[in-house]
Amino acid sequence: MLADHIGVPQLRDLASRSEQIVDIVDIRDMSRVGDLLHSAKGSSLDNPAGKLNVEVGFHGGMQGSPEISLKVSGMLAISCQRCLGLLERPVDLDFHLVVVESDSDLDNIAEPYDAVVAGEHGVQLVKVIEDELLASLPLAPVHEDTDDCIADKNLLNKEQDEDQAEEVNRPFSELASLMGESPKSDPKDKTN
Numbered sequence: 271m272l273a274d275h276i277g278v279p280q281l282r283d284l285a286s287r288s289e290q291i292v293d294i295v296d297i298r299d300m301s302r303v304g305d306l307l308h309s310a311k312g313s314s315l316d317n318p319a320g321k322l323n324v325e326v327g328f329h330g331g332m333q334g335s336p337e338i339s340l341k342v343s344g345m346l347a348i349s350c351q352r353c354l355g356l357l358e359r360p361v362d363l364d365f366h367l368v369v370v371e372s373d374s375d376l377d378n379i380a381e382p383y384d385a386v387v388a389g390e391h392g393v394q395l396v397k398v399i400e401d402e403l404l405a406s407l408p409l410a411p412v413h414e415d416t417d418d419c420i421a422d423k424n425l426l427n428k429e430q431d432e433d434q435a436e437e438v439n440r441p442f443s444e445l446a447s448l449m450g451e452s453p454k455s456d457p458k459d460k461t462n
């Protein structure tokens with residue numbers, strides 16, 4: 271059902287019966303989200319994080335167009351764009367769309383509603399969910415808690431190494447400050 275192309279007449283029919291659907295969508299069926307998945311965990315067959323729970327409601331719209339409400343929940347196992355480690359992101363989407371037949375109908379939709387154009391092939395709910403899911407993700411998802419981010423740990427180690435390197439270099443910095451002081455004594459020499 272979620273992968274089917276649903277035309278506007280069929281949506282009107284579903285809306286007239288206030289149809290509700292509860293289903294599960296496999297994240298691997300969404301190629302664009304699939305690219306973000308963590309290679310080891312996100313794409314494994316028996317991973318519960320690879321599935322999202324979907325609740326769909328069909329409504330007759332006040333504006334004459336059928337409307338769809340969608341709730342999507344679950345867990346995304348994606349790759350952190352900083353350390354490439356596993357990043358588990360809860361998914362909790364709740365949105366409402368107006369379905370119009372063509373681009374020209376978009377002008378008739380009042381501002382507060384998001385609209386999707388069915389076109390001649392109809393609406394594919396899995397695509398609508400994928401669009402919304404991608405829109406909810408940051409451009410480059412990274413671990414928010416830096417303790418989880420392996421890249422940050424590497425960076426921290428590197429900073430500590432640099433601190434130690436600075437310690438070794440201290441004699442030179444002292445030498446540099448000594449050299450820096452010497453021009454100051456020149457005016458004194460002139461006054462004397």
Ligand SMILES: [Zn+2]
Nearest residue numbers: 350353413419
């Ligand atoms: Zn990370």
